[in-house]
Structures are given as C-alpha cells and as structure tokens.
Amino acid sequence: MLKGFGTVLTKELRELVRDPKILLGMIIVPLIMFPVLGSIMSFSIQSAAEQAKKASALVLDRDGGIYATAFMENLKANGVKIYNLTNVNPEEAVNRGLLSEYNTTQIIEIPNGFSENITRHLAGETNVTTYVKLYSVFSGTGIVEDVGSSLIDLLVERLNRQYAPDLMKTSKASIIKGQIYENVDPRTLSGLMISQAIAMPITIMILLTYSMQIAATSVAMEKEEKTLETLLTLPMDRFAILMGKLSGSILVAGIGALAYMVGFNYHMGSFASFSAVSGLDLASVGLAPSLLGYVLLGISLFVTLLSALALAVILSAFAEDVRSAQSMVGYIYPFLFVPSLALMYVDINMLPLAARIALYAIPYTHPIIASKAVTMGDNLTAALGIVYVAIFTLVIMYVASRLFATEKILTMKLKFKGFRKREKSAVAE
Amino acid sequence: MKTAVEATEVTKFFGNIKALDGLNLKVNTGEIFGLIGPNGAGKTTCLRVISTLLLPTSGTVKVFGLDVSADAPEVRKIITYLPEEAGAYRNLSGWEYLQFMANFSARNKDEKYVAVQEAAEICGLGDRLRDKVKTYSKGMKRRLLIARALMPKPRLAILDEPTGGLDVLHSYHIRGIIKRYAKNRDTTVLLSSHNMLEVEHLCDKVALVNKGKVVAEGKPAELRDKYGSVNLEDVFAKVVGLA
Numbered sequence: 001m002l003k004g005f006g007t008v009l010t011k012e013l014r015e016l017v018r019d020p021k022i023l024l025g026m027i028i029v030p031l032i033m034f035p036v037l038g039s040i041m042s043f044s045i046q047s048a049a050e051q052a053k054k055a056s057a058l059v060l061d062r063d064g065g066i067y068a069t070a071f072m073e074n075l076k077a078n079g080v081k082i083y084n085l086t087n088v089n090p091e092e093a094v095n096r097g098l099l100s101e102y103n104t105t106q107i108i109e110i111p112n113g114f115s116e117n118i119t120r121h122l123a124g125e126t127n128v129t130t131y132v133k134l135y136s137v138f139s140g141t142g143i144v145e146d147v148g149s150s151l152i153d154l155l156v157e158r159l160n161r162q163y164a165p166d167l168m169k170t171s172k173a174s175i176i177k178g179q180i181y182e183n184v185d186p187r188t189l190s191g192l193m194i195s196q197a198i199a200m201p202i203t204i205m206i207l208l209t210y211s212m213q214i215a216a217t218s219v220a221m222e223k224e225e226k227t228l229e230t231l232l233t234l235p236m237d238r239f240a241i242l243m244g245k246l247s248g249s250i251l252v253a254g255i256g257a258l259a260y261m262v263g264f265n266y267h268m269g270s271f272a273s274f275s276a277v278s279g280l281d282l283a284s285v286g287l288a289p290s291l292l293g294y295v296l297l298g299i300s301l302f303v304t305l306l307s308a309l310a311l312a313v314i315l316s317a318f319a320e321d322v323r324s325a326q327s328m329v330g331y332i333y334p335f336l337f338v339p340s341l342a343l344m345y346v347d348i349n350m351l352p353l354a355a356r357i358a359l360y361a362i363p364y365t366h367p368i369i370a371s372k373a374v375t376m377g378d379n380l381t382a383a384l385g386i387v388y389v390a391i392f393t394l395v396i397m398y399v400a401s402r403l404f405a406t407e408k409i410l411t412m413k414l415k416f417k418g419f420r421k422r423e424k425s426a427v428a429e
Numbered sequence: 430m431k432t433a434v435e436a437t438e439v440t441k442f443f444g445n446i447k448a449l450d451g452l453n454l455k456v457n458t459g460e461i462f463g464l465i466g467p468n469g470a471g472k473t474t475c476l477r478v479i480s481t482l483l484l485p486t487s488g489t490v491k492v493f494g495l496d497v498s499a500d501a502p503e504v505r506k507i508i509t510y511l512p513e514e515a516g517a518y519r520n521l522s523g524w525e526y527l528q529f530m531a532n533f534s535a536r537n538k539d540e541k542y543v544a545v546q547e548a549a550e551i552c553g554l555g556d557r558l559r560d561k562v563k564t565y566s567k568g569m570k571r572r573l574l575i576a577r578a579l580m581p582k583p584r585l586a587i588l589d590e591p592t593g594g595l596d597v598l599h600s601y602h603i604r605g606i607i608k609r610y611a612k613n614r615d616t617t618v619l620l621s622s623h624n625m626l627e628v629e630h631l632c633d634k635v636a637l638v639n640k641g642k643v644v645a646e647g648k649p650a651e652l653r654d655k656y657g658s659v660n661l662e663d664v665f666a667k668v669v670g671l672a
Contacts (some may be wrong), residue, residue, distance in 0.1 A: 225515065225517070225518075227515065229482060230510065230511070233481060233482060233508065235502070235506040235534070236533055407484055410477075411483070
C-alpha cells in the first residue's frame with residue numbers, strides 16, 4: 001500500500017464533495033438532464049406510435065377489382081383511414097393539393113391489373129407478380145416516414161403469406177417539396193437525414209462550449225490578474241471594454257461559424273458521394289440547402305454564438321477567478337446539451353407544445369432547427385429563429401453593458417449557499 | 430497648499446459589512462501620502478473609492494475638486510491606479526504592455542513613444558522588456574506596473590501596497606522609483622501599506638486607518654513625537670489601544 005495514499009484520497013474526496021460547483025455540475029445536472037432527455041425521446045416515440053394508429057392515406061384505386069378492395073379492407077383493418085379516389089394519378093393528386101385537402105401524407109396507388117395479376121398467379125402462373133406503390137411526403141421528421149414505409153411493407157408481407165409468397169411487391173417514391181421522386185424510399189432518406197442531423201448538433205455543442213470557455217476565461221483572467229481594475233480606472237468608456245471583449249469573441253465566433261460552414265459543406269458533400277454509391281443522391285432530390293439557406297444557417301450560428309458569448313461574459317463577471325468562471329459557464333451546458341441531443345433523433349414538431357416552447361425559448365436550439373429547415377427548403381423558420389436569437393442577444397448585451405457600467409462588475413458574486421446573489425465583501429485587504 | 434484628495438465622512442457598506450466608517454482624509458498636492466493599517470482596516474476600499482472603482486455609500490470624495498461619483502470620467506483622466514497584487518497581460522511582452530497602456534494617455538505617436546521610453550527607464554528592466562510578462566518574477570512585474578502607473582504623468586497616482594510581498598531588493602528599488610519620479614513629475618502619490626516602517630521612510634505624511642476610520646494623521650516625525658513612540662508601528666499600537 002502506498003504510504004499516505006488513503007490520507008490524500010480522503011482529503012480529495014472531502015474537498016470535491018464540499019465544492020458545490022462540482023456537486024451541481026457533475027451529479028445534479030446529469031441526474032436531471034438524462035431523465036429530461038429520456039422523457040423527450042419516449043414521448044416522441046409514443047406520439048409516433050399514436051400517429052401510426054391514426055394513419056391515413058389517399059388510395060388511388062386504378063384497378064377496381066376484388067383484390068384491390070381486399071387490400072383496402074386490410075388497410076382499414078390495420079387502422080389506416082383511407083380516402084379512395086378513382087381517376088386520379090399520383091402527379092395529379094400532388095399537384096391538386098389533395099394531400100393537404102385530406103390531411104394526409106401518404107398516397108397508395110393500386111395499379112391497373114392488380115387483381116388480374118393476383119388471379120393469374122394463384123391460378124398457377126407463378127411468374128406473374130404485382131405491386132402496390134407508396135408515395136410518401138418526406139418532411140424530415142424521421143419517425144413518421146419510418147412508420148408509413150414500415151406499415152406498407154408489413155401489410156404486403158402479410159398478404160403474401162395469406163395468398164402466395166413473392167406475389168406482391170412494394171414500390172416506393174418520395175414526395176419532396178411537392179415533387180415526386182420515383183424509387184426513393186422515404187425511410188432510406190430519413191436514415192440519411194438522421195445521420196447528417198447527428199453531426200450538426202455535435203459540432204454546435206463543441207463550438208459553443210469551446211468559445212464560451214474562451215470568453216469566460218478572458219473576463220475571469222482580467223479579474224484574477226486584477227487587470228480589469230486597472231482598465232476600469234483608465235480614461236475610457238466602460239462600454240468600450242465590454243465591446244472590445246465581445247468583439248474579440250465575435251471575431252473568434254465568426255471564424256468559428258465560417259469553419260463550421262466549410263466543414264458542414266464538406267460533410268454534405270461526403271454524404272452526396274456516399275449517396276451516389278448507394279444510388280441515392282440527396283442534392284438531386286432537393287435535400288440540400290440553397291445558397292440563401294447556407295447564408296441563413298451561417299447567420300443563425302453567428303448570432304447564437306454571440307448570445308452564448310455575451311452570456312458567458314456576464315456569468316464570468318460573477319466569478320472571482322478562471323476556475324469559478326468555467327464552472328459558472330458549465331451551468332449553461334444543459335441548455336446546450338438537451339436540445340442538441342434531443343433534436344439529433346426527434347423532430348421538434350413531434351413534441352408536445354410545452355416541450356416545443358421550452359426548446360424554442362433556448363437560443364442554442366435555433367441553429368440546429370435552422371440546419372434541418374434550410375435542408376428542407378424552409379428558410380422562413382431559419383429566419384424567424386435568427387430574429388428571436390438576435391433579440392435575446394441584444395437583451396443579454398444590454399444587461400452586460402449595465403454590469404460593466406457600475407461597480408457590480410467588481411463586487412457581485414454568486415453565492416451557492418441557497419443560490420442567493422450577494423455582494424461580496426470586496427474589501428480583500 | 431492645494432488639496433489633491435479630500436474625503437469627508439465617507440462610509441461604504443458591502444451588504445452588512447461596514448468597510449468604511451465615516452473616513453476623513455486630506456492629501457495635499459505633491460505629497461507622498463501613506464495610508465497605513467492592518468489587513469482589513471479599509472485601506473483598499475478607500476483607494477478604490479478614490480480611484481472611481483467603487484461608489485461611496487455616503488459622504489463625498491473629491492480629487493482636485495472633482496467629485497468621484499459625479500465626475501468619474503474626468504477623475505479618471507488625471508489619476509492612475511495600481512491595484513494590490515495586480516498582474517499584467519501574461520502573453521504580452523513588457524514593451525507591448527507599456528505601449529498598450531500608453532494608448533490611453535498619449536495624444537499622438539510621438540507622445541506615446543516618449544512615454545514608453547520613459548516608462549522603460551523607470552522600471553529599469555532593460556532587455557527583459559522584450560520578454561513576455563509571464564516570464565517575469567513578482568518583483569519585475571511590480572516594477573513594470575509602477576512604471577505604467579507613473580508613465581502618463583498623472584496628477585494623482587494611487588498605489589495599493591506597491592511593495593506588498595516583494596523582497597528587500599525589489600522593495601528598495603520600487604521605493605526609489607516612487608520617491609524619484611513622483612517628485613520630478615509633480616505627481617501626488619497616495620499609497621497604502623501595512624508595512625509601517627517602510628512607509629515611515631517613504632511618505633511625507635501618513636494616516637493610520639483602523640476599522641474603516643482614520644485614527645491618526647500627520648507627518649511621521651510629528652506622530653512619533655506626539656505619542657512618544659520610536660516608530661509608527663508603536664504609534665499605531667498606542668492609538669488602537671494595543672500598547
């Protein structure tokens with residue numbers, strides 16, 4: 001046994017456990033964060049299951065035979081609400097806006113000769129097969145696309161078991177931004193989108209945590225080294241100190257956003273080439289941001305970074321030294337991690353209203369939403385997010401400027417005992 | 430003689446803690462004035478109020494007739510402040526630090542150049558000025574910061590514990606700088622120290638501070654005579670009832 005090991009270990013544990021920052025950051029935050037994440041995930045899966053129960057589809061019966069009717073009965077028996085339309089082809093249904101009219105996202109086409117082919121197959125002509133075709137609106141929500149696509153596969157498999165193996169096949173097409181893309185399985189698309197969606201929140205998390213630490217350290221270092229006191233007694237506008245600090249951080253943030261955009265573009269490119277190998281090109285089906293989309297995503301990221309940096313500056317003003325400042329900034333991380341982790345797999349629109357409002361209120365959610373929105377061609381959502389984050393940033397900057405204008409920048413200290421804010425007795429000597 | 434600093438019935442509270450308790454102080458122009466007292470006596474708070482960092486809870490403080498609360502931006506133009514145990518920007522060289530600070534007082538490039546050259550001479554760090562501040566010893570850093578505080582030729586230089594924590598050689602050097610350059614430049618110096626013997630040799634006038642109040646004030650020799658003491662430490666002990 002190492003001599004003194006036990007004594008040092010006991011001292012370490014005592015110090016660590018008594019440090020409220022460690023207790024909060026390492027123990028309480030994960031204890032709250034992961035259950036929150038878990039409930040978000042389970043709710044979204046539940047709501048997808050409920051949505052599956054309430055599934056509906058436009059059925060374009062081009063056959064009119066008995067097996068077409070039997071297929072539709074099977075759909076109904078599986079809880080799918082169907083709207084049977086005749087004399088309409090899928091292009092017409094999309095162009096005439098019938099999907100939104102019937103409030104559904106799926107079209108099932110039963111082709112001409114469907115019943116006849118089944119009859120012939122059952123009569124012994126086993127080389128004759130038939131198919132049903134699913135057209136699914138791709139919204140990028142993931143779980144919804146999976147449910148629709150899986151349901152039709154399940155039904156066809158069941159009918160094959162009932163009639164004859166390999167009798168019926170499915171053919172799938174995706175409706176993206178009002179256009180039909182043949183032989184593009186929406187489930188494959190949503191899989192690809194999810195793979196992409198994972199990278200964005202991770203990059204945002206890294207970028208934000210890193211730059212917030214830089215900003216907080218820069219202010220805390222001034223306090224720790226007492227260079228801030230010197231600066232505050234110089235013949236200069238105190239707002240200039242804040243703006244100087246923020247501008248430095250803005251520059252870092254700007255470079256960060258630019259690097260992010262370059263990386264993101266490369267990332268999209270790598271997916272495009274991967275897709276080409278698998279026969280699916282995301283860009284050619286319109287699932288890539290436009291130039292405006294890229295610009296909006298860049299701006300969204302920039303204003304979010306700015307707001308995070310301003311908040312980090314304010315929080316670090318409450319800290320006495322670098323270590324405390326870094327711990328303070330740590331309290332923002334749950335607000336960064338929860339939306340990032342949750343939105344990796346779950347579409348925000350799948351969540352209950354309260355959770356949606358909570359996520360929208362967190363500024364760090366918006367670049368993640370924007371990255372998905374611009375890919376889907378929804379630039380308005382990205383723009384509205386920018387406006388919200390910009391307003392949030394202005395408020396934060398105003399608070400920061402007030403803080404710098406008074407002696408509070410030197411005397412305020414966040415007391416952890418009861419989380420009361422108290423003025424520190426700055427009479428150090 | 431014109432008054433450089435005049436503090437009248439100044440109180441300062443931090444929550445429930447009374448850091449200054451009706452402090453009165455008068456510093457004349459051209460003096461090297463020392464605030465002395467034990468740790469926690471209120472010296473730093475007093476200097477921070479005078480240097481416009483803190484607002485007094487009550488009472489008034491005037492620097493060359495300017496109110497530190499109402500005319501803070503004007504006061505900042507004529508003072509420099511050196512906090513206790515202050516550092517400089519670690520990743521700048523000594524030269525760069527002086528150049529950075531000269532930007533706030535110099536009106537043009539020539540003035541800046543002259544100011545930095547003078548500051549370099551004051552601190553006496555020679556070629557080490559080209560090195561990053563993070564490589565400096567505590568004493569070297571303090572010399573750099575004292576030079577910075579005297580560089581803009583302020584009307585009032587406020588120095589909090591200028592020799593605090595330094596060895597004999599660096600303390601001696603710094604006291605020499607203060608004596609030489611403050612007098613030559615017509616700068617009034619208000620400094621604090623808990624080293625009463627050091628202040629006795631450096632200051633023209635001293636104020637003994639205890640529990641946020643000035644308990645005695647005068648020239649060191651006068652105070653010694655008045656209390657029949659051999660040094661200021663003894664004077665302080667008698668004033669606060671320790672001896």
